Amino acid sequence: xxxxxxxxxxxxxxxxxxxxxxxxxxxxxxxxxxxxxxxxxxxxxxxxxxxxxxxxxxxxxxxxxxxxxxxxxxxxxxxxxxxxxxxxxxxxxxxxxxxxxxxxxxxxxxxxxxxxxxxxxxxxxxxxxxxxxxxxxxxxxxxxxxxxxxxxxxxxxxxxxxxxxxxxxxxxxxxxxxxxxxxxxxxxxxxxxxxxxxxxxxxxxxxxxxx
Numbered sequence: 001x002x003x004x005x006x007x008x009x010x011x012x013x014x015x016x017x018x019x020x021x022x023x024x025x026x027x028x029x030x031x032x033x034x035x036x037x038x039x040x041x042x043x044x045x046x047x048x049x050x051x052x053x054x055x056x057x058x059x060x061x062x063x064x065x066x067x068x069x070x071x072x073x074x075x076x077x078x079x080x081x082x083x084x085x086x087x088x089x090x091x092x093x094x095x096x097x098x099x100x101x102x103x104x105x106x107x108x109x110x111x112x113x114x115x116x117x118x119x120x121x122x123x124x125x126x127x128x129x130x131x132x133x134x135x136x137x138x139x140x141x142x143x144x145x146x147x148x149x150x151x152x153x154x155x156x157x158x159x160x161x162x163x164x165x166x167x168x169x170x171x172x173x174x175x176x177x178x179x180x181x182x183x184x185x186x187x188x189x190x191x192x193x194x195x196x197x198x199x200x201x202x203x204x205x206x207x208x209x210x211x
Contacts, residue, residue: 023125023126023127023128025128026126026127026128026137026139027126029137029139029157030126030139030141030155032162033155033157033162033164036162036186037067037069037164038069040068040186040187040188041066041067041068041187041188041189041190042066042067042068042184042185042186042187042188043064043065043066043185043188044064044065044067044181044182044183044184044185045062045064045065045181045182045183046062046063046064046065046074046179046180046182047060047061047062047179047180047182048060048061048062048177048178048179048180049061049177049178049180050175050176050177050178051175051176052173052174052175061076062076063075063076063077065181066188066190066194068190068192068194068195069085070085071083071084071085071192071195072195073194073195078092078093078094079091079092079093080093082194082195082196082197083103083195084192084195084196085195087100087101087102087211088100088101088102088103089196089197091197091202095206096204096205096206097205097206097207097208098197098199098202098205098206098207099208099210100197100207100208100209100210100211101210101211102211123143123144123145123148124141124142124143124144124153125141125142125143125144126139126140126141127139127140127142128140129154133156135158135159135160136156136157136158136159136165137155137156137157137158137159138154138155138156139154139155139156139157140152140153140154140155141153141154141155149171149172150170150171150172151170151171151172152169152170153167153168153169153170154167154168154170155167155168163184163186164181164184165180165181166178166179166180166181167179
């Protein structure tokens with residue numbers, strides 16, 4: 001099983017010509033998005049694809065996704081993952097195994113770019129992209145420090161609804177991870193234990209604690 005496939009089983013600069021007023025507005029759009037994701041849960045379909053620089057090969061997976069703050073549940077064909085903000089449980093139906101980890105920021109980026117958007121915005125210059133869209137805000141976050149693992153985070157947000165449309169992460173090597181959302185539902189009611197693996201629901205499962 002590849003690192004990408006394993007990780008997905010669990011998912012956020014240099015445009016110096018943009019005016020200071022536009023920078024402030026871009027920051028406001030991102031802040032409003034993060035605030036809405038922190039205060040109420042969303043449920044959405046997703047497609048997550050990953051590719052390396054200068055290659056035509058890419059890996060992708062799709063499924064459903066529930067997010068509440070920095071917690072999430074991700075469900076794909078034959079796999080499911082829970083993340084409670086610290087611990088991640090990754091279940092593979094074929095092997096009836098659950099891997100328990102405490103993922104790094106980089107690993108979360110491979111699975112859920114949303115999980116790092118809140119932290120990354122504080123470390124970045126936030127500006128509207130030169131690429132324009134009639135329907136969406138296109139905003140780029142470029143790190144203030146060259147030590148950051150990601151060279152850019154690009155976020156698209158629907159202008160009319162404020163809903164997140166996509167997040168694209170680019171690392172220093174030019175590899176990309178793109179999360180695209182559809183059928184976006186706001187205000188979903190879910191208890192916090194939704195984001196924790198319940199062994200009682202998976203009889204005969206083997207648990208591999210990798211923390």
